[in-house]
Amino acid sequence: MAAIRYELEKQCSITGARAGKIHTPHGTFETPIFMPVGTQATVKTVAPEELKTMGAGIILSNTYHLFLRPGHNLIKEAGGLHSFMNWDRAILTDSGGFQVFSLGPLRKISEEGVAFRSHIDGSKQFLSPEIAMEIQMALGSDIAMAFDECVPYPADHQYAKQSTERTTRWAERCKIANTRTADQGVFGIIQGGMYKDLRDMSVRDLVSLDFPGYAVGGLSVGEPKPLMYEILEHTVHQLPASKPRYLMGVGTPDCLVEGVMHGVDMFDCVFPTRVARNGTVMTRQGRLVVRNAAYERDFRPIEENCDCYTCRNYTRAYLRHLFKADEIFGLRLATIHNLHFLISFMRDMRQSIMENRFVTFREEFLAGYSPKDKGFM
RNA sequence: GGAUGGGUUCCCGAGUGGCUAAAGGGAGCAGACUGUAAAUCUGCCGGCUCCGCCUUCGCUGGUUCGAAUCCAGCCCCAUCCA
Numbered sequence: 215m216a217a218i219r220y221e222l223e224k225q226c227s228i229t230g231a232r233a234g235k236i237h238t239p240h241g242t243f244e245t246p247i248f249m250p251v252g253t254q255a256t257v258k259t260v261a262p263e264e265l266k267t268m269g270a271g272i273i274l275s276n277t278y279h280l281f282l283r284p285g286h287n288l289i290k291e292a293g294g295l296h297s298f299m300n301w302d303r304a305i306l307t308d309s310g311g312f313q314v315f316s317l318g319p320l321r322k323i324s325e326e327g328v329a330f331r332s333h334i335d336g337s338k339q340f341l342s343p344e345i346a347m348e349i350q351m352a353l354g355s356d357i358a359m360a361f362d363e364c365v366p367y368p369a370d371h372q373y374a375k376q377s378t379e380r381t382t383r384w385a386e387r388c389k390i391a392n393t394r395t396a397d398q399g400v401f402g403i404i405q406g407g408m409y410k411d412l413r414d415m416s417v418r419d420l421v422s423l424d425f426p427g428y429a430v431g432g433l434s435v436g437e438p439k440p441l442m443y444e445i446l447e448h449t450v451h452q453l454p455a456s457k458p459r460y461l462m463g464v465g466t467p468d469c470l471v472e473g474v475m476h477g478v479d480m481f482d483c484v485f486p487t488r489v490a491r492n493g494t495v496m497t498r499q500g501r502l503v504v505r506n507a508a509y510e511r512d513f514r515p516i517e518e519n520c521d522c523y524t525c526r527n528y529t530r531a532y533l534r535h536l537f538k539a540d541e542i543f544g545l546r547l548a549t550i551h552n553l554h555f556l557i558s559f560m561r562d563m564r565q566s567i568m569e570n571r572f573v574t575f576r577e578e579f580l581a582g583y584s585p586k587d588k589g590f591m
Numbered sequence: 592g593g594a595u596g597g598g599u600u601c602c603c604g605a606g607u608g609g610c611u612a613a614a615g616g617g618a619g620c621a622g623a624c625u626g627u628a629a630a631u632c633u634g635c636c637g638g639c640u641c642c643g644c645c646u647u648c649g650c651u652g653g654u655u656c657g658a659a660u661c662c663a664g665c666c667c668c669a670u671c672c673a
Contacts, residue, residue: 249626251626251627253627254627258627258630259630274626276626276627279627279628306626308626309626311626312626312627313626313627313628315626316626316627316628317628320628332628333628334628359626362626364626403626429626431626433625434625434626435625436625460626461626462625462626463625463626464625464626465625466625469625481625481626482625482626483625483626484624484625484626484627484629485624485625486625487627488624488625488627488629488630488631489623489624489625490630491629491630491631492623492624492629492630492631492632493630494624503621503622506620506621507619507620507621537630538619540630542630544630545630
């Protein structure tokens, strides 16, 4: 049996939003789902037990970072990533493709692969589809991502085309290189920049390679939101309904709702965890910069009806104090809230799909939400 | 009572005649953050009727075209001696 299997439970007849389940070698999780990011074999500041308490069913980790440090062979020796980091639920590993994008000046792309300058010590490193697969097989993640190039924005059509075609060739090499098929599934990554014809091409080519799941990459890279939604909508519905769909790198509530509406099942994003460490917490109404002076004497929880550990026990004033005083507990409390918030948000969204009221859910959410926040309440 | 060192914008602390509203740091305030080079980064930080003006470097007076910077007296602070 395939390592990764998608089960569609319910679909919104109006929007196409899907509720389902994904079965992996390390358990089943319900979709749509948000995957907390644990780049370096840890979701920064929180323990695996805490992630479970929040209801996290799968987390993401990173090939590139673990390859550089501590090295995939060490992790293999430790019994694989699950054992190494004490996480027994599902893990998806990104391939290092995003680093091709984000490490910009430190990297050089060729047909063979990508030469990096390590951001840690400046040493020369090389990643190719074959190496990325070798690393991910050693890590033993449940879902491995194909090695791709995330097309930057803006990019001209010629560059986007050439890059996307190369990503397809790399995807094919990944598929051939991955031999751990019994307990690991490789997802292909759709690219194509902001060009619909290239997205069509990418979908067609990757779907013909028959991956157990597909990711939409190259979005949320600086383009305006309407454009992102337009490309997303254009792309997602072309993907096979029987396979999971994963929108990479998206994680603000408004984007999640729109992603789900267009039929996406999986999301990941550093946003909730990064922003938490910088003093911002997320709410149904928008962001709240809890580090701001406005909350100095605000003795309410972040969200009145939130049942996360942070909201059940601490106030905005206390969080602000911890941030002002540079106390690491503040980073933890904010991270716990933000992750709990997104995970519950997705669960509520799923519930609304199951109960045939997703459209209402979306409308009500959007009515009360300000994407840029500030000064509400 | 005497000796020496010192008093700079919220704090610490540079600055010893014009290029100084005054380095730098801290604190404070705000912003950014979307497959993590991020517990990071950026901006503001005397006042105003803000492309110019006003006030500020212990206090008062003086020298000078011009003073936080030089002179005089005074007031505080620190350490040492009586």
